[in-house]
Amino acid sequence: xxxxxxxxxxxxxxxxxxxxxxxxxxxxxxxxxxxxxxxxxxxxxxxxxxxxxxxxxxxxxxxxxxxxxxxxxxxxxxxxxxxxxxxxxxxxxxxxxxxxxxxxxxxxxxxxxxxxxxxxxxxxxxxxxxxxxxxxxxxxxxxxxxxxxxxxxxxxxxxxxxxxxxxxxxxxxxxxxxxxxxxxxxxxxxxxxxxxxxxxxxxxxxxxxxxxxxxxxxxxxxxxxxxxxxxxxxxxxxxxxxxxxxxxxxxxxxxxxxxxxxxxxxxxxxxxxxxxxxxxxxxxxxxxxxxxxxxxxxxxxxxxxxxxxxxxxxxxxxxxxxxxxxxxxxxxxxxxxxxxxxxxxxxxxxxxxxxxxxxxxxxxxxxxxxxxxxxxxxxxxxxxxxxxxxxxxxxxxxxxxxxxxxxxxxxxxxxxxxxxxxxxxxxxxxxxxxxxxxxxxxxxxxxxxxxxxxxxxxxxxxxx
Amino acid sequence: xxxxxxxxxxxxxxxxxxxxxxxxxxxxxxxxxxxxxxxxxxxxxxxxxxxxxxxxxxxxxxxxxxxxxxxxxxxxxxxxxxxxxxxxxxxxxxxxxxxxxxxxxxxxxxxxxxxxxxxxxxxxxxxxxxxxxxxxxxxxxxxxxxxxxxxxxxxxxxxxxxxxxxxxxxxxxxxxxxxxxxxxxxxxxxxxxxxxxxxxxxxxxxxxxxxxxxxxxxxxxxxxxxxxxxxxxxxxxxxxxxxxxxxxxxxxxxxxxxxxxxxxxxxxxxxxxxxxxxxxxxxxxxxxxxxxxxxxxxxxxxxxxxxxxxxxxxxxxxxxxxxxxxxxxxxxxxxxxxxxxxxxxxxxxxxxxxxxxxxxxxxxxxxxxxxxxxxxxxxxxxxxxxxxxxxxxxxxxxxxxxxxxxxxxxxxxxxxxxxxxxxxxxxxxxxxxxxxxxxxxxxxx
Numbered sequence: 032x033x034x035x036x037x038x039x040x041x042x043x044x045x046x047x048x049x050x051x052x053x054x055x056x057x058x059x060x061x062x063x064x065x066x067x068x069x070x071x072x073x074x075x076x077x078x079x080x081x082x083x084x085x086x087x088x089x090x091x092x093x094x095x096x097x098x099x100x101x102x103x104x105x106x107x108x109x110x111x112x113x114x115x116x117x118x119x120x121x122x123x124x125x126x127x128x129x130x131x132x133x134x135x136x137x138x139x140x141x142x143x144x145x146x147x148x149x150x151x152x153x154x155x156x157x158x159x160x161x162x163x164x165x166x167x168x169x170x171x172x173x174x175x176x177x178x179x180x181x182x183x184x185x186x187x188x189x190x191x192x193x194x195x196x197x198x199x200x201x202x203x204x205x206x207x208x209x210x211x212x213x214x215x216x217x218x219x220x221x222x223x224x225x226x227x228x229x230x231x232x233x234x235x236x237x238x239x240x241x242x243x244x245x246x247x248x249x250x251x252x253x254x255x256x257x258x259x260x261x262x263x264x265x266x267x268x269x270x271x272x273x274x275x276x277x278x279x280x281x282x283x284x285x286x287x288x289x290x291x292x293x294x295x296x297x298x299x300x301x302x303x304x305x306x307x308x309x310x311x312x313x314x315x316x317x318x319x320x321x322x323x324x325x326x327x328x329x330x331x332x333x334x335x336x337x338x339x340x341x342x343x344x345x346x347x348x349x350x351x352x353x354x355x356x357x358x359x360x361x362x363x364x365x366x367x368x369x370x371x372x373x374x375x376x377x378x379x380x381x382x383x384x385x386x387x388x389x390x391x392x393x394x395x396x397x398x399x400x401x402x403x404x405x406x407x408x409x410x411x412x413x414x415x416x417x418x419x420x421x422x423x424x425x426x427x428x429x430x431x432x433x434x435x436x437x438x439x440x441x442x443x444x445x446x447x448x449x450x451x452x453x454x455x456x457x458x459x460x461x462x463x464x465x466x467x468x469x470x471x472x473x474x475x476x477x478x479x480x481x482x483x484x485x486x487x488x489x490x491x492x493x494x495x
Numbered sequence: 496x497x498x499x500x501x502x503x504x505x506x507x508x509x510x511x512x513x514x515x516x517x518x519x520x521x522x523x524x525x526x527x528x529x530x531x532x533x534x535x536x537x538x539x540x541x542x543x544x545x546x547x548x549x550x551x552x553x554x555x556x557x558x559x560x561x562x563x564x565x566x567x568x569x570x571x572x573x574x575x576x577x578x579x580x581x582x583x584x585x586x587x588x589x590x591x592x593x594x595x596x597x598x599x600x601x602x603x604x605x606x607x608x609x610x611x612x613x614x615x616x617x618x619x620x621x622x623x624x625x626x627x628x629x630x631x632x633x634x635x636x637x638x639x640x641x642x643x644x645x646x647x648x649x650x651x652x653x654x655x656x657x658x659x660x661x662x663x664x665x666x667x668x669x670x671x672x673x674x675x676x677x678x679x680x681x682x683x684x685x686x687x688x689x690x691x692x693x694x695x696x697x698x699x700x701x702x703x704x705x706x707x708x709x710x711x712x713x714x715x716x717x718x719x720x721x722x723x724x725x726x727x728x729x730x731x732x733x734x735x736x737x738x739x740x741x742x743x744x745x746x747x748x749x750x751x752x753x754x755x756x757x758x759x760x761x762x763x764x765x766x767x768x769x770x771x772x773x774x775x776x777x778x779x780x781x782x783x784x785x786x787x788x789x790x791x792x793x794x795x796x797x798x799x800x801x802x803x804x805x806x807x808x809x810x811x812x813x814x815x816x817x818x819x820x821x822x823x824x825x826x827x828x829x830x831x832x833x834x835x836x837x838x839x840x841x842x843x844x845x846x847x848x849x850x851x852x853x854x855x856x857x858x859x860x861x862x863x864x865x866x867x868x869x870x871x872x873x874x875x876x877x878x879x880x881x882x883x884x885x886x887x888x889x890x891x892x893x894x895x896x897x898x899x900x901x902x903x904x905x906x907x908x909x910x911x912x913x914x915x916x917x918x919x920x921x922x923x924x925x926x927x928x929x930x931x932x933x934x935x936x937x938x939x940x
Contacts, residue, residue, distance in 0.1 A: 086767070089796035093789025114799065117834075118792055121827070123785075222551040248866065250549075251557035254520050256872055271875055274910035292554050333552060407551025418826060468547065 052078045053169055054096065058088030059103030061131065061154045068101075071158055075165045089118065097126040099168050103154070104130045109142055116146045116435060125422070125431070127168045131156065136494030137454070141462045147435025174393030174429050179375035190228040193376050194369035198361035202229065209356050210236035215308070217353045218331040220360030223410030226331035227291060229360060234287045239327055242286030247279050250292035258300055259316045262307070268317025280313045280324045288326040293353065294334035294345060305349045328353070363408040373409060374400060377416035378428060385420055392428040399430060399437050458493040461486070465495065519543045520561035531581075535570075537843040538577040542569050556829070556859075557866050559873040560840055560848060587617050591630075608638045608646040612653055622846070624661050631657065644677045648686040651677070655693045659700065662884025664922065668697045684721045688714045688730075695733055699740070700886070702926035708737045725766075728757025732770050739777055747777050765804055768797035772811050775818075784822060791815045805842040809835045809851070816854060820861070828858060846881050849874045853894050860898040871895035886927065889919035893931050900938065909938045 055077045057068060065081055072079045077099070082088035092100070100119060104111035112130050119126050127149040132139070135153050143151045150164040184191035185203075192203070209216055210233045218226045227246060234244050252260050259268070263278030279288060296304070307313050312323045330353045339345035363370060374392065382389040392400075396419075405411055419432040430438060461479070468474035472490075476483040489495075522539055526532055543563035549555055554562070591614035598606035615630030631654050638647035651674035658667035671693040678687035691714030698706035711734045718726040735750035751774055758766040771794035778787040794811045798804050812835035819828035832854050839847040852874040859867025875895065878888040892915035900908035912935050919928040 084800060086764075086793055086796040086800050089793045090789070093785075093792055114795075118795075121788060121792065222548065222553065222555075227553060248554045248557060250552065250554035250562065251866060252869055253559065253561050253873060253876070254518075255876075256869070270879060271872070273914050274907060276907070292552065295554070333548075410551050410553075414826075421824070421826070470544075 052076065053098040053165075054078050054080070055099045055101060055165070056080050056082060056088060056091055056097050056126075057101045058082045059084065059105075059131075061103050061105070061133070061156075064103070064131070064154070064156060067156060067158070068161070071161060075162055077165060092118070092122055092126070096123055099127050099129065099149075099165065101129045101131055103132075105133050105154070108132050108139055112143050112146055112148050112151075116148060120435070129164055129168065137458045138462070138490070138494030141458050141493070141495065144459070145436065145462065147438055174395045174427075176391035176427050177394055177397055178391055179378055179389070180371055182372045182376045182379075184376060185232070190225075190231065191376065192225070192228060192232055193372050194366055195372065196361075196366040196369045198365050199369060202358070202360060205358050206232050206236060209233050209358060212356070213238065213327050215327070215353055215355045216329045217336075217355075217357045218329065218360065219336075219357065220331075220333065221362055221406075221408055222333045223408030224360040224362065225409055226333075226360060227289065229358065230287070230289045230329045230331065233329065234327075237327075239286050243283050244287045244289065245279050245283035246289040246291060248291045250295035254297055254300075257296065258303065261300075262303070262313045262315055263318075264316035265318045268315075272317070275315075278313065278315060280307055280326060281322060283326045284324045286326065288328050290328065290330045292332060293330040294332040294336055294339055298344075298346065301346045301349050305346060305352060308349075308352050363405045363412060370401060370405075370412065371397070373412055374416055377413050378420060381417045381420040387420060387423065388426050389420055389423060389428060390426045393430060396428050396430050396433055399433060403437060454493075457489070458495065461489060461493065462495055465490075516546070516564035516566045518561065519563045519565055522565050523561070534577040534581045535574075537845075538573055539565055539570060540845060541841055541843050542573055543840065557869050559852060559869060560836075560845075561873070563840070584617065584621060588614050591617075604637055604641055605643060605646045608634045608641075608650065611637065612649060615653060615657075619657065619660075624657055627657055628654070644681045645683055645686070648674050648677050648681065648683055648690075652686060652689045652693060655690070655697075659693065659696055660884075662700075662886050662922065664697050664701055668694060671697065684717055685723070685726075688717045688721070688723065688726050691717065692726075692730060692733065695730075695737075699733075699737065700925075701923065704737050704740050708734065711737060724757055725761055725763060728754045728761070728763070729766065731757065732766070732773060735773055735777070739773070739780065742780070744777060744780055747780075751777060764797050764801035765807070768794045768801060768804060768807055768811075771797055772807070772814060775811075775814055779814075779818060779821075784818060787818055788815065791818070805838050806844055806847065809839050809844060809847045812838070813850060813854060820854075820858060825858065825862070829855070832858070845877065846883060849877050849881075849883060849887060849891060852877070853891055856898055857894060860901045863902070865902050867898060868895075871898060885918045885921045886925065889915045889922075889931070890927055892918065893927065893934070896931075896934060900934075905938055909935065912938065 053076070055072075057065070057079060058081075060083060068079055080091065082091050088100075088102070100115065102111070102115050104115070108130065112128070115128050115130070119128055128147075130143055130148050130151045131154050132151060133154045135151055140151050149168050152160050152164055182193060184193050192199075206229060216230070216233060218229055220226050230246075231244060234240065247261065249257060259272070259276065259278065261279050263276050263281060264272050266272055266275045290304075307324070308328060311325065312321050314321055336345055336350055336354070340347045340350050363373075374397075378389045378392070381387075400412075400415070407414070415434060415437065416428075418434050419428050423429070423432040461475070464475045464478050465472075468478065472483050472486055476486040479486060519540065523536065526536055526539070540560065543560070543565045545558065546564050549558065549562075591610045594610035595607040598604070598610060611630050611634035615627040615634065618624075618627035618630060631650055635647070635650045635654065638650050641647065651670045655667045655670035655674060658664070658670060671690045675687055675690035675694065678684075678690055691710050695707045695710035695714065698704070698710060711730050715727060715730045715734065718730055731750045732754035735747045735754060738744070738747035738750060751770060755767065755770045755774070757763075758770055771790050775787045775790035775794060778784075778790055791811050791814055795808065798808045798811065812831050816828045816831040816835070819825070819831060832851055836848060836851045839845065839851060852870040856867045856870030856874065859865075859870065871891070871894065874891045875888070877883070878891050892911050896908045896911035896915060899905075899911060912931055916928065916931045916935065919925060919931060922928070
């Protein structure tokens with residue numbers, strides 16, 4: 032139980048804390064703060080050190096292991112909290128953060144929580160609030176390890192098809208039917224549902240299994256490059272064309288061309304794709320020669336192509352050319368227990384990559400995963416598990432190893448906080464919807480089914 | 496084959512019926528290349544954002560600035576910002592002319608030169624080196640007629656800095672040499688120190704580390720004689736970088752310690768941020784990843800304390816990204832580079848997107864992912880649009896060539912290396928050109 036408060040960061044070396052005493056770093060100053068904390072430290076059973084400002088605080092943080100950081104974030108609270116969360120996440124032991132702010136608002140509290148900030152306390156600091164926050168930060172609700180289930184995967188190149196849910200069993204049946212033909216296939220599904228994996232599975236189970244599979248992501252390639260990427264170009268055809276290049280249609284000849292995110296393509300280019308499909312020939316950009324191509328075309332999108340056709344953003348004739356056979360992939364949340372299988376598969380896959388042995392997940396971590404909305408579907412799950420494996424200590428994926436945004440949404444029991452008031456719940460929900468719409472008030476109001484003026488008023492009220 | 500629909504098409508919420516936003520690349524095509532619209536173009540980029548629905552799309556790992564979204568309404572809402580910025584800039588320029596005219600009427604030519612230099616400086620700050628040069632040229636013409644050589648000295652040092660920035664190293668060296676000669680004749684120690692620093696920087700850019708060291712040593716002697724602690728610390732920092740370039744890590748550490756002590760004593764937060772960034776590079780060279788990361792984090796904290804230095808922050812974030820990539824922490828590397836990208840876009844530092852996209856391209860190349868080509872293509876497009884110095888453009892082609900070579904596309908790699916060589920040859924025998932030639936020899940073997 033110690034508290035050291037030298038005048039400057041350079042002299043900040045108090046008596047060494049015992050191995051078990053939590054080390055707490057206080058960064059920044061406020062009237063009477065240091066004196067109060069030093070007085071309360073013995074009761075809180077913590078070792079306290081102080082840094083006058085951000086740079087000196089950062090220096091101390093990187094030179095020792097800390098359990099908790101109390102940061103005064105009065106200037107630009109949200110920006111500073113974001114900065115702290117990012118900094119602490121990169122440190123050994125992932126110290127918890129308590130933000131100290133003179134003028135807290137509900138909006139700030141909600142955003143802080145979503146950032147993964149442990150607590151936000153009001154300045155001047157009250158003893159009870161401080162002691163309670165420190166105790167909560169130290170206490171971790173006991174987590175029970177659950178063994179990872181064994182998974183049978185259908186390997187598709189470097190990918191795998193995993194799942195036993197009725198929705199996926201239906202997809203497997205369709206893959207088998209579609210693979211037998213050479214017709215054009217349109218694969219629909221939200222982002223991250225595995226459209227490319229399914230396209231590869233169709234190819235691998237069909238007559239062109241041993242021929243090239245060429246995938247092009249139409250949304251990733253700048254508009255001005257997409258045409259030359261698909262059809263190739265002659266040397267000097269445009270600035271930067273330093274040599275003749277064979278396009279993807281030619282590369283895929285005899286095999287399969289997979290056009291992902293097809294909706295994100297300009298109308299003139301759609302016309303050229305249609306012509307290539309109809310005529311079975313292409314012309315390189317800047318070239319005069321007509322080159323015959325024989326490709327099986329598969330396309331995918333996460334957009335409503337019919338709506339795009341109706342609004343004139345997608346050619347109707349191309350739509351019907353692509354949608355000869357249509358296959359829709361389910362959302363992860365529609366796949367029931369597949370989530371556990373996928374989670375276990377990714378945990379083992381990444382554990383191998385990062386030289387770890389992961390055999391368990393805690394019940395609370397699993398609960399958080401199962402309660403998450405998974406807007407990014409399997410891709411988001413894969414990303415979350417990769418991050419969790421990287422930070423996991425020992426053979427267990429715990430709540431601690433999950434990213435802040437999942438921990439931020441942890442149930443009250445996990446976070447050791449009181450149940451929410453109606454206002455708090457409303458503020459949190461609004462913040463969450465706004466996050467989903469990228470801050471667009473009109474879109475958020477439509478989802479919440481309230482008038483945009485009402486939403487704007489509530490946002491002002493809650494300080495969002 | 497008839498239609499075989501199974502299930503309904505996925506319908507994503509289209510929100511409130513508001514017209515869908517435009518991609519930046521679509522929006523930019525609508526704006527003619529008129530100089531007066533420059534601030535609007537900058538605002539368009541700064542106000543663009545990534546669609547939340549894109550975050551988990553398969554294209555997300557490959558998105559570049561052109562794929563972000565803009566809303567006309569958002570642009571309209573923020574248009575007063577752009578107009579205000581343009582008005583402020585014009586007001587400064589017009590004000591500088593009035594000040595210069597008044598000074599000239601009073602017969603105070605030195606004050607007129609200072610006003611013109613101030614205007615040139617404003618042009619440089621908003622990334623218009625060509626316009627800045629016009630102001631400096633006018634200032635130079637005026638200063639050459641003065642018996643007092645100090646105004647001319649200031650002009651020459653400014654011109655040296657400008658030419659250095661745009662990659663005209665020979666011209667920069669000429670200006671600095673003349674500034675040094677005049678400063679020594681006029682016993683103007685401050686200007687002489689600045690000229691030595693400029694000559695050192697030119698030598699560094701040309702890969703002449705011994706030359707750089709000699710110029711910096713000369714500047715340091717002058718600064719210490721003049722008891723100028725800030726300039727002394729700055730030059731010690733430069734000497735640390737020279738030593739780092741020569742892999743003399745002990746000496747680099749000594750210089751850096753002294754520079755840091757000086758900056759911290761003077762409370763020079765921004766210089767401290769730069770020094771901590773260099774400390775990170777030194778720690779990385781010493782193979783101390785934990786300390787490296789700590790130094791970069793501290794550098795970021797000093798940046799914040801200085802009130803924000805977005806350009807430097809982008810550099811530090813890229814260094815952190817490099818550190819993570821070297822440790823095969825790819826997710827964190829990408830995250831850090833994307834933070835740099837966001838900052839560069841928000842703060843209209845479009846040129847800084849070039850190294851960021853080169854990094855992201857290399858990162859994808861390291862994963863054997865040929866989709867990374869979009870980053871190199873975007874970097875090259877930005878090089879052409881922004882007329883970046885040949886050194887930077889040549890390096891972009893060089894890195895693109897290495898990416899193609901890594902994927903086994905030797906012919907493309909060779910064509911790109913040849914183009915890199917053509918561009919770099921404009922700079923003389925710089926080290927990068929030697930590396931390009933070595934690459935060409937390797938591909939021909």
